[in-house]
Amino acid sequence: MTRTLRRLLGFAVVVFIIAALGMWRSAAAQTIKLKLSHFAPTAHNHHANVIVPWVEEVKKRTNGRVEITVFPGASLCKPTQQYDCAKSGIADLAWGVTGWTPGRFPMTSVIELPFLVRTAAVSAQILADLWEPYLQREYDDVHVLYLHTPPAVHINTHSKPIRVMDDFKGMKIRIPTAVMGNLLETLGATPIGMPANDIYQNMASKVLDGFSMPFEALPPFRLHEVSKYHTEVWISGSAAFAMYMNKAKYESLPAEVRQVLDETTSRLWYWKQVGESWDRAEVSARQVVAQRNQIYTLPAEERRRWREAVQGLDDKWAAELEAKGLPGKALVREARALSAQYGEAD
Template sequence: MKRSTTLAAALGLAAVFAAPLANAQEIILKVAHFWPSTALSHQKVLLPWCDKIAQESANRLKCQIYPAMQLGGTPPQLIQQAADGVADIVWTLPGYTAGRFPSVEVFELPFMSRSAESSSRALWEYAEQFAQKDFAMVKPLAFHVHDNGYVHGKKPINTMADFRGTKMRAPTRLTNKMLAAFGAAPVAMPLPAVTESMSKGVIDGYVLPWEVIPTVKLHELTKFHSETDPAEPALYTAVFTIAMNKAKYNSLPDDLKKVIDANSGADFSAMIGKVWDESAPAARQHAVDRGNVFNTIPASELASWRKVGDTLAAEWVQEMNGKGYPGQDMLDSAKRLIEQHSK
């Protein structure tokens, strides 16, 4: 009896000492995205973020990053990879799966954003109110937009009429609708396919922000760049999310959940947007150095473009109403939050 009691006590003591060891176990987070490892997103956002959560968790949380779709699949499949646990965290565009995340599309309407930083903070606050249902299968860590988007191509775009007869790539459903309304033939494709498509003549041009263009060497295949009057809102932007597998997050001990939470949300989203904004001048310089041709579309010409944007916004509201969303409230809230954070 005494021997059994002693053995039980020893086992109990071992369990007590084992508990801290189990809690201190290193957790590796599989982080997947579609950019190359040289991209701004990888170098200036993901690597510092991973270093920060490692430091704040005493190295109990670490990242294994898989750039350029190294876990397999295609960019439109990333969000499902997060939901299914193929990856623990992904960074992608909800718009790559057209129609699946309609609540955040409003930020992709023409002439909404003035800067990536302010719009990204607005987007996080907006998503907390209107996007919970759409993203219920994952745990969003950030929502953000990229720096102001412009038109780039093999021929100059000075007026809306110049779009006629061109095949133009766009990243999302609403940017494709915008280009079609301008008179172009829109071609939907993820970013990694754009360089080859330009090289082979599949497309005549594309809409993109400056940040990503040198990363995929598009400035080497593009002669003309049409920027919009800087006093006007951006022609377009696109919505991104960094999202985590819910089961993975829920499996973390409370103190590690707090580390993730402290490095998620409005401030993280705005920080990503700021990185994009600050990257634009240096990225643009690559095209300047090649001797590419630039023009600025003035506000007088953009007035007719903005009418197209107003029409698309009204159509979007009606479409959302038909799907059971409060379309006008969503549009008004997005505009209000962008204005509020742009001051």
């Protein structure tokens, strides 16, 4: 082989390597497009002040490489199907209520027990503290970015106020989950399960007498238009919410992208920050509701009566979990201890 031929071959090899590296870098830098589904309207605090800023932060932290398209208002998947939406891959990410998948996340429902929390910030912190020792095992088939709850709920009605426990008799009250249903049934109401998106029509047509929700949810779902009386009681954490991610999609992402997703939703700080956003929304929404409707804060003595009436629900919930081989008793004890530690125990 002549020297000239060797040089040409060497040059060709160098060109091939450079081209291959360029193709690899180009492929590595390709835009990653993800779909995020949720059921809330765009006016809702979680869409406007949590999801949208987070999507923008992920795009910024990845230098525009990751683009997340949000599908709000159940435009991609039905409200009760957000978990399945992410698990199946219809969406890459989905934000929804864990209790809308009955029986799937029994340990997570500890946060729904009566008079456990008042603020969303403390509720999210409790969920973060319980994640590794208890809750994590429930989510093996998806990747969870964060858990949280709304602030504790109140009772909202259209025809008569709830001032004492006896007022619940004969009242059909919408509930978000089975745990909340047990709570209101114990107090004397008839619980009716349905997603938040269906409440307005059922209140307007008087199918429902009322619903359990914090104030923050009323303006975005326009529920202050179909209710008149609001009993401020902080009765329960209502329901846990999760940002699910399709597990295969998450694991297929480059390590540096997974790192951004995890760092921007770290349970060391982000879960509580999400709760704080909901608490701020609660304050402003209460003002909106008070401008047109009647808010009655339950007196301490009547609140004590309600609490005494439902105190057996902890044991009932724990026994149901123990029957499934789950550590119900230990989980209740730890959740109540955390509530006391963070200053929200009654």
